[in-house]
Amino acid sequence: MSAPHDLAPAKASQNLSFDELTQLLEKIFLRHGTSADVARTLALNCAGAERDGAHSHGVFRIPGYVSTLQSGWVNGQAIPLVEDVASGFVRVDAGNGFAQPALAAARALLVEKARSAGIAVLAIRNSHHFAALWPDVEPFAYEGLVALSVVNSMTCVVPHGADRPLFGTNPIAFAAPRAASDPIVFDLATSAIAHGDVQIAARKGERLATGMGVDSLGQPTEDPKAILEGGALLPFGGHKGSALSMMVELLAAALTGGNFSFEFDWSNHPGAKTPWTGQLLIVIDPSKAAGQSFAERSEELVRQMHGAGLKRLPGDRRHQQRAKSAAGGIELDAQTLDNLRALAGG
Ligand SMILES: NC(=O)C1=CN([C@@H]2O[C@H](COP(=O)(O)OP(=O)(O)OC[C@H]3O[C@@H](n4cnc5c(N)ncnc54)[C@H](OP(=O)(O)O)[C@@H]3O)[C@@H](O)[C@H]2O)C=CC1
Ligand SMILES: O=C(O)C1=NCCCC1
Secondary structure, three states: OOOOOOOOOOOOOEEEOHHHHHHHHHHHHHHOOOOHHHHHHHHHHHHHHHHOOOHHHOHHHHHHHHHHHHHOOOOOOOOOEEEEEEOOEEEEEEEEEEHHHHHHHHHHHHHHHHHHHOEEEEEEEEEEOOOOOHHHHHHHHHOOOEEEEEEOOOOOEOOOOOOOOOEOOOOEEEEEOOOOOOOEEEEEOOEOOOHHHHHHHHHHOOOOOOOOEEOOOOOEEOOHHHHHOOOEEOEOOOHHHHHHHHHHHHHHHHOOOOOOOOOOOOOOOOOOOOOEEEEEEEEEOHHHOOOOOHHHHHHHHHHHHHHOOOOOOOOHHHHHHHHHHHHHOEEEOHHHHHHHHHHOOO
16 A cells, blocks of 8 residues: 555665764764764774664664763763773773773783783773673673673662662673684673663653663652653662672772762753763683683583573574674664764764
8 A cells, every 4th residue: 555645755764784884973973072083982882782783772872972972071082091000900090081992992901911810800980881881891702701891870770678769770791702602791781671771662652561660759660751750760680680780889880989870960961961980891811710611611501501491592682683784784764864864964
């Protein structure tokens, strides 16, 4: 059936290659005041999330990056200061810039320390993390290393047993090499749902599952708008997720010198969206471990899990989406692409 005459035909979605999307995003960041290095790092990160179907932290985030840069809340030109403080400890002051360039600046030193000492810690402070966390750990596992990272975010989660929000959605990401396949990677918010997914549900007019959040009166709600407008999220798994979220606050903020999620205040920067907090990374060289190769042991664990009936490992969905994007491009709806092109200056 053809469209009624008074309706313009809907514009078709388009598929972009990873390079095309990266270049478009790079242009947007540059146009909004970042240095070339920062633009490249953020564009690769965000395009990678979109390519892998991590939509809550893909191009959906670009307007937030732009309004944050325009508000002056974050320094898009910051040059991270890397400090070699101990045999297994690297500190970075991100200079009120984004976390990913700070990680990039310290990465080689961190890997060198992990390989010589067996383990090394990277503590990033004074930084903004507005992205998925798996891109920060996955590359280490492709180099044969085990990596764990935590980052805190902005206050929007009520600790279990408390009656007002204090924690951020505070994700934890882990990556470990496997002998015969892509690494094992998981990356999860310690809230029952990521804040980004609440925003997406609100935009689509969808309800949430029960147990994810409360309204402004502290009453359970499935309405994402009620959560966003004065309400709050809950930790996943009650007291267990709450304990993990508390751990993230301690590791990502107290141990790095960054802000707790409740400590920063962007009210003087209208449009600011990114949390000004901290990030911790722990990298382990498993070649120092006793016994059979770690990657072989990972493989054995996965074999047993599949043997026990498991169909889907964390990361499988992302890899399937990555392969699909490599074959057919990254699909963006016409409105989103128009908006991105406008932000890039046409
Ligand atoms: N920068 C920040 O401050 C914050 C960032 N975030 C980001 O938000 C993103 C989304 O987080 P969240 O919503 O908690 O993630 P999900 O709940 O969607 O997924 C969490 C993990 O579980 C895996 N998984 C999901 N479903 C299954 C299943 N049925 N069987 C096996 N494994 C499964 C996922 O793998 P797969 O990916 O393959 O589906 C993923 O590794 C993350 O990337 C996180 O880093 C969240 C909070 C704050
Ligand atoms: O989705 C989330 O939750 C967040 N993502 C980016 C930073 C703030 C919290």
